[in-house]
Amino acid sequence: MNKVQCPICDAAMPGNWQEYPDYPFCSARCRKIDLGRWLDGKYRVPDPTPPDSSSDGPGDAD
Numbered sequence: 001m002n003k004v005q006c007p008i009c010d011a012a013m014p015g016n017w018q019e020y021p022d023y024p025f026c027s028a029r030c031r032k033i034d035l036g037r038w039l040d041g042k043y044r045v046p047d048p049t050p051p052d053s054s055s056d057g058p059g060d061a062d
C-alpha cells in the first residue's frame with residue numbers, strides 16, 4: 001500500500017487522497033509553495049550579458 005506524503009513538507013496524508021482538495025499536497029499552503037518554486041524556476045532566466053557591458057551594439061541575434 002502506498003503511503004501518501006506531501007512532496008513539500010513530507011507530511012503524512014492519512015485517509016483517502018480524494019479527501020485532500022490540494023492533492024498531492026497536504027494543504028493549499030504547500031501547493032502555493034510548489035507553485036512558487038515552479039514559477040521561480042520558469043521565470044528565473046540567467047542573464048548571459050551583464051548590464052554593464054558597454055553597449056557596443058546589439059549582440060542579440062534573436
Ligand SMILES: [Zn+2]
Pocket residue numbers: 006007008009010011025026027030
Ligand atoms: Zn505539505
